[in-house]
Amino acid sequence: MIGSEPDRPRVGVRDIEDLRGTHLAADDRDELFTAQTECTVAYLSREGWPAAVVMSFLRRDGRFWLTAVGGRDHLESLRGDPRLTIVVDNRGTGLPGRRMVAVQGTVVVHEDRATKDWFYPAFAERMAADDPAAFVRLLDSPRRAVLEVTPTGRQVSHDSRKIAGDGRGGPRS
Template sequence: MSELGTKNLEKLKGTHLDRSDQDELLTAQTECSFVFLDEEGWPRGVIMSFIHDKGSIWLTAVEGRAHVRGAERDERVTVIVSSAGSGLPGRRMVSIKGRVKVHRDPEVKDWFLHEFTHRLQPADPHSWRKLLDSPNRVVFEVVPEGKVTSHDQRKIPGNGRGMDKDADTGRRVGP
């Protein structure tokens, strides 16, 4: 019998998010940590709103900001998405490394602003778009590369916190 979640949290094999659960998280959540390298080569991160579409993570920023300069200097970035505040049951996370493309062309910007504002502000997307649609606005496209790191606490007995009852079912777990 496994002691994972009731006696230890050492061997987490098998607690990754399945592909369909990754997609569910990336669709439900609207905020992520965007991690890039700053001018001194230090990892730095900002919290950003995003959409997941066409197999990529899409975000927006304004010219001159540290994360825009960082993305232009080194295209290697990481996007981290957690289920916190999403309304999804259980603690879930995904860390996606990828290469960022900084788009300035009107066609990509127009497509992105339409999708972004309609998904994240459906009650009044037009007002928000007016605020975002500025001459200095850029669009980030993070194209995933390599293996995704993920975690699904729902796969750990005891809710992953050493509890003797599963938080979602109320059933006893462990020996």
């Protein structure tokens, strides 16, 4: 337990330097992935600079699925270097506390009809449940690709509910 040693105060009471033990549990991570529809995708741009873009995602079979249009920097950069990090947090979800997970992975770009035929309806159902058919019509454009992200490395997460005062120096809990 955090702060169980006599010389180390409980995290969030005196400082928030040692965040060991504040990671998201597997169930909480799954709850976050279900509640949130957007993520930040960090990648290396074609010019060699770190870059990021906010994208909507679908999670299926342990992978993240996204979509982008050919010619956009993030898609073209990922074609050249498929490494990325996806960051998902709970802003806007109504989930309590501050929750975040960063997942390293690699992307495969799909442009085949079979992938688009299953992905567009599933993605539209998640993003536009009021009229998914209308959203599918918008998505199904000639230059659109589907991105399949397979987690490959380190995952970093944070759950402020595990910190006294929710990590903001509030009352001890």
